[in-house]
Amino acid sequence: MKEYAKVLEEVDAECRRVCNRCGKEIVNETLNFDMITEVKVVFGWGSNKDGQRWDFDLCDDCLDDMASGFMFPPTVSRYM
């Protein structure tokens, strides 16, 4: 037989997110960081960055600015 007791556990909670490009930061006590997007890039075989993974965060303005430099715009679709 097992008995359980309620315990308080200390966890790391995100409290701030910073745009890697411009330094804009979101400090949000409601933990709503949707204005800064997590970007993960995994480089494949043959790339001069093969085996690397880049993780960074970009605010909406920096994402728009980056995409505006594309010759072909990103494909946009809805999820959810």
Ligand SMILES: [Zn+2]
């Ligand atoms: Zn930014």
